[in-house]
Amino acid sequence: MRKIFTLLLIGLVALAGYLFWNVPKDHELIIIATNDLHSRFFDSSYVQPSTHPSSLSKVYQYVSDQRREHGKNNVLLLDIGDVLQGDNAAYYFSYKDTSGQAHLMSRIFNFMGYDAAIVGNHDIETGHAVYDRIQSELQLPYLAANALDTCGQPYFQEYATFHRGGLDIVVLGMTNPNIHKWLTPSLWSGIDFRPIQEGLQEKIDAIRKKENPDLFILAIHAGIGGPEEGDENPAYLLATQLQGVDAIFAAHDHRKFNETIGENQIQLLEGGSRAGHVAKLQVQYTRKQGKIENKTQSGELVKMDSLPSSAIYNERFDSDFQTVKSFTTRPVGFIQQPMYFEQALQGPSFYMNFIHTVQMTSTGAELSIAAPLNTHNIIEAGTINHNDLFLIYPFENQLYRIWMTGQELQAYLEQSYDAWINRQGPAYNYDSVAGLIYEVDKKAPKGKRVRILKQADGQAFDPQKQYSVAINSYRASGAGDLFQLTGLTANDLEKRISERLPEIRVLIDQYLQQHPQIDENTLEKEKIGYWRFIF
Numbered sequence: 001m002r003k004i005f006t007l008l009l010i011g012l013v014a015l016a017g018y019l020f021w022n023v024p025k026d027h028e029l030i031i032i033a034t035n036d037l038h039s040r041f042f043d044s045s046y047v048q049p050s051t052h053p054s055s056l057s058k059v060y061q062y063v064s065d066q067r068r069e070h071g072k073n074n075v076l077l078l079d080i081g082d083v084l085q086g087d088n089a090a091y092y093f094s095y096k097d098t099s100g101q102a103h104l105m106s107r108i109f110n111f112m113g114y115d116a117a118i119v120g121n122h123d124i125e126t127g128h129a130v131y132d133r134i135q136s137e138l139q140l141p142y143l144a145a146n147a148l149d150t151c152g153q154p155y156f157q158e159y160a161t162f163h164r165g166g167l168d169i170v171v172l173g174m175t176n177p178n179i180h181k182w183l184t185p186s187l188w189s190g191i192d193f194r195p196i197q198e199g200l201q202e203k204i205d206a207i208r209k210k211e212n213p214d215l216f217i218l219a220i221h222a223g224i225g226g227p228e229e230g231d232e233n234p235a236y237l238l239a240t241q242l243q244g245v246d247a248i249f250a251a252h253d254h255r256k257f258n259e260t261i262g263e264n265q266i267q268l269l270e271g272g273s274r275a276g277h278v279a280k281l282q283v284q285y286t287r288k289q290g291k292i293e294n295k296t297q298s299g300e301l302v303k304m305d306s307l308p309s310s311a312i313y314n315e316r317f318d319s320d321f322q323t324v325k326s327f328t329t330r331p332v333g334f335i336q337q338p339m340y341f342e343q344a345l346q347g348p349s350f351y352m353n354f355i356h357t358v359q360m361t362s363t364g365a366e367l368s369i370a371a372p373l374n375t376h377n378i379i380e381a382g383t384i385n386h387n388d389l390f391l392i393y394p395f396e397n398q399l400y401r402i403w404m405t406g407q408e409l410q411a412y413l414e415q416s417y418d419a420w421i422n423r424q425g426p427a428y429n430y431d432s433v434a435g436l437i438y439e440v441d442k443k444a445p446k447g448k449r450v451r452i453l454k455q456a457d458g459q460a461f462d463p464q465k466q467y468s469v470a471i472n473s474y475r476a477s478g479a480g481d482l483f484q485l486t487g488l489t490a491n492d493l494e495k496r497i498s499e500r501l502p503e504i505r506v507l508i509d510q511y512l513q514q515h516p517q518i519d520e521n522t523l524e525k526e527k528i529g530y531w532r533f534i535f
Contacts, residue, residue: 401499
């Protein structure tokens with residue numbers, strides 16, 4: 001009897017295994033991606049009662065709910081880059097924290113259970129000391145296959161493999177190749193950022209051959225672009241060309257995008273920025289006799305602002321929030337009249353005159369080139385705190401002093417005001433020059449709009465003279481293409497740099513320490529000069 005029972009038991013087990021293997025079963029995988037978080041770690045902006053409509057706290061609550069609903073092993077969580085810029089939290093833990101603990105980004109990503117993260121250009125902007133440290137602290141792959149070291153080997157991990165939702169998954173990560181153009185070389189020394197498209201199909205084919213995945217995800221910190229876009233925003237173009245890719249997660253240009261593209265039906269997704277949405281890919285399939293059948297996928301952008309925050313997350317990182325809040329709300333100066341950022345689009349303004357003054361004072365340059373990086377906010381008259389400095393200067397650009405001829409400056413201004421007058425591109429490319437007195441004729445033809453009358457000190461403007469110019473590192477690398485009419489290349493500009501100073505926000509802070517009360521009248525208008533639109 002015991003022998004018969006054993007045989008029956010073996011038979012039942014074998015039958016169960018056969019049925020399990022041969023009966024079709026429905027499976028599901030959920031991939032959730034954040035992008036361009038720009039340090040949106042907390043619900044509050046530190047200055048009460050202001051709150052953010054979305055943050056990683058809400059994302060964590062949503063991801064936790066998805067893991068409970070679908071099973072933790074059926075959910076994959078990715079970030080597509082640009083975490084380390086945009087808020088005092090990233091700034092404080094990148095440059096000010098001396099506690100010896102891991103960076104806040106590392107601790108939050110590890111706590112949330114991110115499965116992989118892509119390197120963004122603003123992450124590289126923090127410099128080796130920060131992103132090298134974070135790469136060592138993250139308990140997850142930090143991906144950028146097109147970032148190569150001096151030996152031609154990947155500086156970061158190229159791709160990661162996962163087994164989730166019953167599928168073998170490859171996530172291939174790429175960062176933006178224009179980092180060379182935007183950032184000073186010291187920040188990315190020893191790294192060569194290659195175009196994303198360069199050898200990409202061959203790389204995909206080689207990875208597929210090696211890993212034989214059921215699902216291939218391309219995650220790029222580069223924008224959507226269009227059918228003919230170049231290096232910076234190639235996602236749409238890639239979706240029309242690539243073979244062997246199921247979905248592309250894009251980033252960088254802060255677009256909200258969810259479409260199926262091309263003959264190969266590649267799902268292309270991007271979730272905006274600052275945790276306002278997450279991009280969600282849902283994959284469903286049937287496995288029969290060990291083979292995947294009837295695989296379908298669909299994309300969705302899930303809005304976060306109406307969802308609850310996570311009490312667990314908030315409690316876990318409350319001490320970090322309080323530390324940053326204390327740093328952020330410290331007074332740094334006093335302005336005697338409101339600073340209206342929108343005025344910078346109409347002509348000279350308190351806002352732009354202040355930026356020009358800081359740049360010229362810090363460098364001792366004769367002229368200053370700058371654009372409005374914020375056109376929506378107001379800082380009321382009175383005490384300003386460190387948080388306000390992020391409104392005045394949101395980015396971690398360094399300040400350079402370069403030299404340009406008067407003729408090059410004339411061509412540069414023509415390029416800038418052509419875009420400005422036609423409202424082409426973002427306002428942060430609408431550069432003006434301080435140190436001159438000039439007019440911009442909106443009705444004149446392209447290339448003949450700017451009439452430089454004289455230098456601010458009354459001297460004649462000389463097209464042949466070499467002028468020292470204060471300019472940010474982003475622009476001095478050729479970014480924004482405002483140097484097109486000058487004929488100066490990125491290599492030419494590199495040779496023109498005579499001084500590199502710290503980040504401009506740091507210089508603003510230093511200026512306010514030396515000039516604790518400012519208004520229009522305290523700025524040195526005899527150095528700034530004046531310009532106006534004429535019609």
